[in-house]
Amino acid sequence: MKTLVIGAGVAGVTTAWTLSQRGYDVTVIDALDGAAMETSYANAGQRSYGHVSPWAAPDVIGVGLRGLFSRQGPLKVHFPPHPSTISFLMRTLRYATTPRLYESNNTAMLKLGMVSREAFLALEDELSLNFDGDHQGLLEVTSDPQEASGLHNKAHALTQLGIHHEWLESDAVNRQEPGLQCPKPLQSSLLINGDGTGDCHRFTREMMAHCESAGVRFQFNTQLVGWQRSGNRVTGAELASSDPETAGTWTETADNVVLCAGCGSRKIARKLGLSLPVYPVKGYSLTAELKDADRAPRSTVVDLDRKVAITRLGDRMRVTGFAELAAFDRRIPQTRLDVIREAVESRFSGAADFHNAEAWTGFRPMLPDGPPALGKGPLENLYVNTGHGTFGWTLSAGSARILGQVMDGETPPIALDAFNPMRFSKRPPHPR
Numbered sequence: 001m002k003t004l005v006i007g008a009g010v011a012g013v014t015t016a017w018t019l020s021q022r023g024y025d026v027t028v029i030d031a032l033d034g035a036a037m038e039t040s041y042a043n044a045g046q047r048s049y050g051h052v053s054p055w056a057a058p059d060v061i062g063v064g065l066r067g068l069f070s071r072q073g074p075l076k077v078h079f080p081p082h083p084s085t086i087s088f089l090m091r092t093l094r095y096a097t098t099p100r101l102y103e104s105n106n107t108a109m110l111k112l113g114m115v116s117r118e119a120f121l122a123l124e125d126e127l128s129l130n131f132d133g134d135h136q137g138l139l140e141v142t143s144d145p146q147e148a149s150g151l152h153n154k155a156h157a158l159t160q161l162g163i164h165h166e167w168l169e170s171d172a173v174n175r176q177e178p179g180l181q182c183p184k185p186l187q188s189s190l191l192i193n194g195d196g197t198g199d200c201h202r203f204t205r206e207m208m209a210h211c212e213s214a215g216v217r218f219q220f221n222t223q224l225v226g227w228q229r230s231g232n233r234v235t236g237a238e239l240a241s242s243d244p245e246t247a248g249t250w251t252e253t254a255d256n257v258v259l260c261a262g263c264g265s266r267k268i269a270r271k272l273g274l275s276l277p278v279y280p281v282k283g284y285s286l287t288a289e290l291k292d293a294d295r296a297p298r299s300t301v302v303d304l305d306r307k308v309a310i311t312r313l314g315d316r317m318r319v320t321g322f323a324e325l326a327a328f329d330r331r332i333p334q335t336r337l338d339v340i341r342e343a344v345e346s347r348f349s350g351a352a353d354f355h356n357a358e359a360w361t362g363f364r365p366m367l368p369d370g371p372p373a374l375g376k377g378p379l380e381n382l383y384v385n386t387g388h389g390t391f392g393w394t395l396s397a398g399s400a401r402i403l404g405q406v407m408d409g410e411t412p413p414i415a416l417d418a419f420n421p422m423r424f425s426k427r428p429p430h431p432r
């Protein structure tokens, strides 16, 4: 079965691998000149299976408003907001205030996280992969009583699902992360034992090499600009070269199509009558070589006070922050980098030189409720694996595994209602 996967980020490449292992004849299309060059390039590096949660949280607006006008506030909105930003915020508000929706989506995402953990471990067992990957847990720390109470609510969901976690006292925090500095006494420290880390870009590149060995074809600098349809089926993709030197358009026929186009999904899904309101939630990262490994994190630390994630990636460390609603604005303001740098230096001072770090900005492909769109689309041979927002690296291996099961008519190990790609039709949201 000839299958086109649109997008060579981590979602597309893991999907291509899974499908190739299931006997599909796979071609991956991407507008850029290589794999993992968009959002999968320099994310926080957390494989945070037990830390995943929906974007539309009941406190999202409160948290946003509290920090909107302060330099460090994690949520930023560009003024005047773009119409797509207003529409995204309105939808977010609607989902965040729908009774019980957050809880049911949270459970669904945590279950997908557990599938992903298992799928990653299987992949790492099967393939020789070199991506600075590890599984030494994720530590969330806070000195703020309000954040601490939120952390306790979160731990409740972990307990209910049997996801291994521990509350750490200060000596245990020190054993877990000996380099961590705590200028103020910690109110709460939660360790999610099974979580992991890894460089998403390197992983995707390694997986691409395995895909090619398995016969998957990659067409880069190739943009999907339209579709060919016959009745209830997609019969082909209209492609255009995005390299000005080899301009041209052509059609590629297919038996199946899988949408994995991250922030580009909205536009191309609409051409097939599918509403996927993916919004680009901007964030920033700084990556630096280690200067003193003893002062660096061993694994990954989420600082809930400063709202940054700090991760060890082999002999480098990375810090990320901010959720900015600015449509596709690729500028990197120095003020944002300064806030992130100050945060990491307050926790791991002297570990790395963040004045000489690689700065990056990327766009989380966010759906306004939070869970990704995963499963069968509205046409017979259209499938979707996109919109993973803040957690696309974490959920990639599991989402790809589940998509393969759906395409082969197998019953996945978890319910997929929360991930229904058709859930953004006109009917009102309801808890599942």
Ligand SMILES: Cc1cc2nc3c(=O)[nH]c(=O)nc-3n(C[C@H](O)[C@H](O)[C@H](O)COP(=O)(O)OP(=O)(O)OC[C@H]3O[C@@H](n4cnc5c(N)ncnc54)[C@H](O)[C@@H]3O)c2cc1C
Pocket: 006, 007, 008, 009, 010, 011, 012, 029, 030, 031, 032, 036, 037, 038, 039, 040, 041, 042, 043, 044, 045, 046, 047, 048, 200, 222, 223, 224, 225, 260, 261, 262, 263, 264, 265, 268, 281, 282, 283, 284, 285, 309, 320, 321, 361, 362, 363, 364, 365, 386, 387, 388, 389, 390, 391, 392, 393, 394, 395
């Ligand atoms: C600051 C930041 C920190 C993050 N930290 C983490 C983290 O620690 N853990 C985690 O799990 N996740 C994290 N994420 C989220 C994660 O990076 C994303 O969810 C994930 O990379 C999305 O992967 P993707 O393959 O869906 O999208 P992408 O990597 O963006 O890939 C989509 C691809 O589709 C291509 N495409 C789009 N439209 C077209 C078209 N019309 N034709 C052809 N090709 C097209 C694009 O060129 C692109 O290569 C973070 C994100 C940010 C911004």
